[in-house]
Amino acid sequence: MALSTEPGLSAAIGGGSGSVSKSRDGQAASMPTRAFVPDPYLDLARYQADADLLTLSFGPQHPSTHGVFRAVLYLDGEIVVKAVPYVGYLHRGVEKLCEKLSYSNVTPILDKNDYVSPMCNEQAANLAFEKLLGIEVPLRAKFLRTLLAEMQRVASHLLWLGTFAIDLGGALGGGTSVFMYCFRERELILDLFEELTGCRFHYNTHCIGGNRHDIPAGWPKLVHETLGTIDARLDDYLGMLEHPIFVDRTRGIGTLDAELALELGLAGPLARASGIDHDLRRDAPYHIYDQLDVRVACESGGDCWSRYKVRLDEMRESIRLARLLVDNVPAGPISASKPLTNVTQFKITTGQTYVAIESPRGELGTWVIAGGKGTSPLRMKIRPPSLHALAAVPYLFPRYTLSDAVAILGSLDPIMGEADR
């Protein structure tokens, strides 16, 4: 389709040279112009809002809102007629906080954004800073970053698979079994990260110019073993999940067409499940993705089943890439800059840039305007893929039942930490 040939809005910006406004304008002109009339709601006129519809405040304290997402659902019986999403319950003011921190101090704050894939958060910000500073990252660090990103993708998708199964199968049933298996495997990856960085969760391993922690002895072998184990066990999950109940609960549920996905700014697995063959790793390579043959998983259904398929294929692809990478890490320094002794080590006085990477959830962008007080950015804007995914809620929920709404929300894989920031 026509869409797949375009690298997309932010891809061009991310690959651009830094003069943001120009490439933005250029890209905007080439965007498909279309009178988009969003009509997410069913025929509301035939309902008396207070008499016919059950208004259900779904969240923020609800078992399957993936944190503190809230949606007000208007139910006609079991069928959702209208859904109004509310975000912001986990707002911590991260972007504002970044304006007070020096560039080297921003990284640990961003770990808490997408707390399911902190590695990617760190990379997105540091790539932007490095671009502003004009620092070239050593090849070993590039390999390591790519490797970590791919492993993080596996871990993140494993967590998604587990929680998705819980959404479909309840906290006291087969869903939990899948959840426990997925967490067991995710723990293996976290063990590897712990060995590398000393932390299981909020690593702070990326720094401006490269990485902080070098690969310990024997680590590549462990990576091989672990990924091999996970690869083998993925087949078990398929066997456990892909039975008629799961297929009936996901196929044709929450169908999102490519046009709407593009209009909402969806990227990553959600867009690819809707047939938009777009992946920043291939279309706007960073790290060493330009040297890798990334096979992009793409489905055309746009439903929960396609999103599941895409993520599963991505997991396998990431495992393949990670195993390929870990064998080929070149020798050399892991950072272009000196070990950090002073938080004001990096000074950027002017310029701005936007850098986007392919996080497990889609396009994770960082827009930095330099020139704040001291050595802080003047403004830092994070483009979280989860927020854009949640924008699809009013379009996806109506027409489906409450049970399906839970499944759809699960398939969007929102992380409220990054959506609310």
Next chain:
Amino acid sequence: MLEKVSFGVVAFALLWPGFKVVTARNLVHTVFWLGLTLASTAVLFIMLQAPFLAAIQLILYTGGLLTLMLFGVMLTARDQGLLTVPNASHRRAFGGLLAVAAFAMLAMAITQTTTLPASPTAPITTQQLGALVFTEQALAFEVLAVLLLAVTLGAIVFARRGDAGSATENTANSIPARKPLPAPNAAVSQAKGA
């Protein structure tokens, strides 16, 4: 002695909820009390050594009737206010009058009947009952079946009529048709060479 006491208990359990059925202000409470009345009737059947009737009473009346009544309540109640029954004095008077008349009629019927045996004879077995229904009473049985079929059809018609126009469409579309899926990995596109 014990039998009389237990009969008293059951009779009370039958009459008190029956009283509550007419006096309860809340429609759902009414349904609940009615359920108790019907269940006590089942116990009464057991005491009269008619366990089959008791079981049928439980299954059909307390089970089916209650379920249907609850549906009635839920479908008619548009908001909280209508869940309580209207309370007008002339209605109460009329209802009371009706109740007294019905009671008088029943009492008269019972006291005037002399042909019934004073003590229960050998209880009729389920087998006899079944044979009776399917042979002697076959016509009544069939007529009842047709009546129930008509009721079912009528219920469907009524339920459908409320859903005219877009509503029917929405309900019908609530589960969209499946889209054909591409073969696994067929859509995994090849990127540029390494």
Next chain:
Amino acid sequence: MADLLANPWLRGLLQGALLITVMMTAVAWISWFERKFAGRVQSRLGPTMVGPSGLLQPLADALKMFQKQELIPSAADSLLFRLAPPLALFLALGGAAVLPITQGMLASDLDVGVLYVLAFSGLLAFPIWMAGWSSSNKYALLGGMRMVAQGISYEIPMVLAALVPVVVTGSLSLSDIVTYQATHHWLVLWPPGLGLIAFIIFFTMALAEGNRIPFDIPEAESELVAGPATEYTAIRFGLIASAEYVHSLITCAFASTLFLGGWDGPFLPPLCWILIKTVGLFVLITWLRWSLLRVRSDQLMALCWKYLVPLSLGILLLTGAFIQWVG
């Protein structure tokens, strides 16, 4: 003493008390068993801390339930809210009275045992609905409505499937049905094929009746928080939870009585056989629960009304024909 026992009312009371004690104890340990089983399924240990391999965990849970603070929402319908949990447990326990545990050992040999058990377990939907409606909580209300919708869906195929043994044996009495199976065939095998299908339908619908995954639609933790039990705390919640276990156990015993020959079996004493069969079916339920996902409400209704009702009607007709012409 013998005089007192001769009195049917007093004897009934004693039997009832005994039955309740036995059932509640069984439920306690069966819940321990399920938790252990689930643990093993999910590659974890399950309860380990209270007593040897966590055997006293149910006791600790019960104690906790009893001493927790009870909360009744101020907007709740107090009467129905308080009545629903005990009523649920009462109805769940009631079915146990007529189950023949061994030859001649049962609380009461009703002529219409099959109908009696079906009536009690079918009524279970009512207290659950009461709980959902009276909680004055929208999730609970949705759960209650799902329960009623589910109730009228599973009931018909279940009853029709349970009538297959009745047609074959010509009796509604459970002890007669077991005696027939002890002298002829187990009804899961007889009439050939039909009995098996009837058993599968019955068992599937029993899952729906017991709110077990894949049919735990009224509870549906991921959708309705806890369904009708959302607002319940302390021992009221415990009563609802234990009612479910009691009901599951009784359904298993009922299914093994109807189709698997009840206490009939070689070598071992009858009591062992009914226990083995009941626990075996319970393991099957548990296994299904911890490996399957949940179906949607409308999917269950479609399954029941579109497929299982015609199928079970057909099975019943064929069974009648089989009895008439083949014997």
